[in-house]
Amino acid sequence: MKDHRSLVRQAVALLDTFQPEEGSLQAFVDHASKALRDLEDSEQNFVLEVISGCVEHRKLLDVVVNTFYHRTGKGFLQADRNQFMVICFLATFLLEDLGLRCFSKIVKSLDAVKMHKFLSFFFNVNNLSTWIQGEWSQIYDAPYVEKSWIAPLLRWQPEVEGIITQLASKAAGGIQPKKASQKITEPKEFALTKPKPRTLPKPEPIPQQERHRPVPASTYQLPTERDVLEKVKQKNRQQANKVLLDANTQQFHCVNPEKSQRTKKLLSQIQEERDAQLQFNSLFSSGTPSSHKTDSPPIRLNTTAILREGALYNRQVEEETRRMVALLSGGGEPSSFLRWQNEVLQQDLQEEVALLDRRRIEGLISHEEAALARVRVMESNQQRALLKREETAELMRRYAEKRLQEEQEMRELVEQVVEGHKNAKEAKAKLWAYKQRIAEEVSEQSRHLLRQALERAQADLARRLELISQIRAMESVPVIRHKFVDDTETAGHALLGEMSLAELRERLAVLREAQSREQEEKKERLQVEKQNRQQWLQGQLDFISQQRAALGEEAKRKQLEKKTRQKPYLGASDDQQLLELQRKLEDKRQERQRHRQAEDARAKAYGQAAAQALLGWNQQRQWSEEHHWEELESSLERQVQCEASASGSLSLFRGPEKPPSSFPRPIKGSG
Structure with missing residues (x-):
């Protein structure tokens, strides 16, 4: 029988080859049993029990081993992980079966x-x-864990403490105590x-x-639309700053936002004409449309309209016939009810017209109030613009001083x-001579290259002319394209x-x-049907x-009866509420007119002040430009005098020569 060390190493090696995602536990056990054929049955059963137990209880063992690596075993390799898992499995599940002596030999x-560190950590009572x-x-039920695993481990802890002491002395290199x-x-x-005790299920x-679904990464990321909006805002802000800068630097070149007197006069005339067209005291804005016009030309109807209208009149005739039959048989006619209904409808219509007039006047009042609000906003904007112009004038004055400096x-x-x-005069002369020499060399090389290119082009042209002559000779050969066919013969397929x-031609003609x-025949039959249908439609038209x-x-x-029954209608002018609203509207319009006149006077005064300021600024600008040009002319005269004196002294020593401003270029196509 092999020693326990080799069996534990085989179990650790088999656990290193196990991949949970690639296969099941049963397949792994079958593969391991094939690899352990050379062992005895007891040894093979021990190794298989160890590896299957480590795989089944992997969650429990991972809790201990992971915490051991995190706290105490930071200096150990991850390759020893399965070794610690095997020892933890033996101590937890097989210590009762193996006994303390066998477990001590294995450790x-x-x-x-490694064993001293791990056992000291695992068998710590705390x-x-x-x-x-x-x-x-x-992971499992708390009572079962305490009864089946924690209690046995605590019971074996004092005896395992002796093994831990021996491992400590062995790790330190000391003398091992004498065995009892x-x-x-x-x-x-x-x-x-005696039966074998039943194994616990x-x-x-x-x-x-x-496991909850993880939060998507896009939740903690800012949307791209916000970046796009920020870029657009930044771009718009830059454009606005640029426009503001242009308006500040070129203040008097901007278009006058105020409307001219003629435009304001035309707008007021148009507004007065529209107000004059409003009729508050009229009974109706327009007459009621007539239900039947005898002098209008007849409308031409199509077939569908004729059939639809004929069916309508037929239904009306049938209803009238039924009504007459009912009257003859003793039935009543609801004429009094209809008359009362018409009176109620007429009264509702009058109330609705009064309500519409009141709403229209209220709308005009709100419009006037909005116009007054706009006038007030424009006045506040003008005040702010005046302050801005003063600041701009100060900035322009500072800018002019800076420009002068x-x-x-x-x-x-x-x-x-x-x-x-x-x-630099003398250096330019030397540079001109050097460039002239380089130009002569370049022109000579270019003539040589052009001569070679011309020779190659002539040879290519001769070769192309030869090919063209051959192609034309081949095309001049005549080709017979006619084929004689007899129409009375078949194709012979x-x-x-x-x-x-x-x-075939004769059959097609037939x-x-x-x-x-x-x-x-079909055309004649359709024509007869059309004539019959037209006669029937004409009869329908006569009936219509x-x-x-x-x-x-x-x-x-009915119209005459309605006019005779119609009562006089009290107009909207008698309504006190409408009169009050109309007076309020007139007050708003007068207030708006006063604001408009004050604004015109203020705009006129501002225009005169702006014209005077523009005139003074133009005079100052003209004076500064004249002064600037005079200084430039004087500096240019001094520069010309200095250059003339310098060139005169140089010509005394070198004699006349070509100015170094340019040098001859090679002529294309020469050679």
């Missing part, structure tokens, strides 16, 4: 330092009774009839709560540059319905004649015209 056969029990109780004398084995009778795992500095810089140009072209005769005439007479009679 001592492994690394002493750890077992606190967080280990709490974590295991979240073994007791003499006392033989006992076999209890053959595997506890059912507590159903875990379904910059022009003075630029003038001094120009004088320094002129002094530097005097020293041996088909049942095969016929010649002449026979077929066309039959189709034309059939079309003529009679019904219309009768309805027109009836409508005239």
Whole structure:
């Protein structure tokens, strides 16, 4: 039988090869049993029990091993993880079956330092009774965990403490204590009839709560629309600042936002004309439309309209007939009820007209109030604009002073540059000579290259002319494209319905004649049906015209009766509420007119002040420009005099030469 160290190592190696996502536990156990064929049955069963138990109780073992790596075993490798899991499984589930002696051999056969650290951590009474029990109780039932696992571990803890002490001395390199004398084995009778105690059933795992769906990453990310809006706002702000800067620097070039006197006069005339068209005291804005006009031309109806109107009049005739029959049989006519109903409707209509007039006047009053509010807002804006103009004028004055200072500095810089140009004359002359020499070399090379390109082009052209002559010679050969066909012969494909072209033409001609005769017969039949239908429609039209005439007479009679019964209507002018609203509207209009006149006077005064300020600013600008141009002309004269004196002194030593402003370029196409 192999030692326990090799069996534990085999179990650890098999656990290292296990991948939960690739296969099931049963498949892994079958694969492990094939790998352990050379072992005995007891050894094979021990290894399989260890690896299957480690896989089944992986959650419990992970709680202990993960915490051990986090707290105490930070210096150990992750490759020893399965080794610690095997020891934890043996101590928790198989310590009763193995016994303390066998468990001590297994532990001592492994690394002493690692086992001392792990067993000291695992068999700590404080750890077992606190967080280990709490974590295991979240996976399985708390009473079962305390009774089956925590209580046995606490019972074995004092005896395991001796093993931990021996491992500590072994890890420190000290002398191991002398083993106690073994007791003499006392033989006992076999209890053959004693049954093996029933193994405890595997506890059912507590159903875990379904893992909640993680919050999407987009929840904690700002939407892209906000960035786009911020960019648009930034861009609009930049444009607004640019427009404000342009308006401040070019104040008097902006368009006058105020309307002219002529425009205001036209707008007031249009408003007065619209107000004059309003009629508050009239009975109706327009007369009631007539129900029947005898002098209007007749409307041309299509077939659908004729049928629809004929059916309508037929129903009306039937209803009138039924009503007459009912009257003859002794029935009554609801004429008094209809008269009362018309009076009630007329009264409701009058109230509705008064309500509409009142609402319209209230709308006009709200419009006038809105106009007055706009006038007040414009006045406040004008005050703010006046303050802004004063600030802008101050900024313009500072800007003008700064420009004068910059022009003075630029003038001094120009004088320094002129002094530097005097020293650069000789360098320019040398540079001109060097460039002229380079230009001559480049022109010579370009002539040589052009000559070679011309020779290649001539050879290519000769080759193309030769190809063109060959193609034209081949195209000049005549080609026979005619094929002689006999119309009376068949194609010779041996088909049942095969016929010649002449026979096909004759059959098609006969077929066309039959189709034309059939079309003529169909046309005559349709014409007869159309005539019959037109006669029937004409009869319907006559009936409709009679019904219309009768309805027109009836409508005239009812209109006359209505006029005789109509009571005088009290107009909206008698309504005190409408009069009060109308007076309020007139007050609002007068107040708005006063604001408009005050605004016109203020705009006129502001225009005169702006014209005077513009005139003064133009004069100041003209004076500054003239002064600036005079200074530029004087500086230019000094520069020309200095250059003339310098060129005169240079020509005395070098003689006349070509100015170095340009050098000859090579001529294209030469050579």
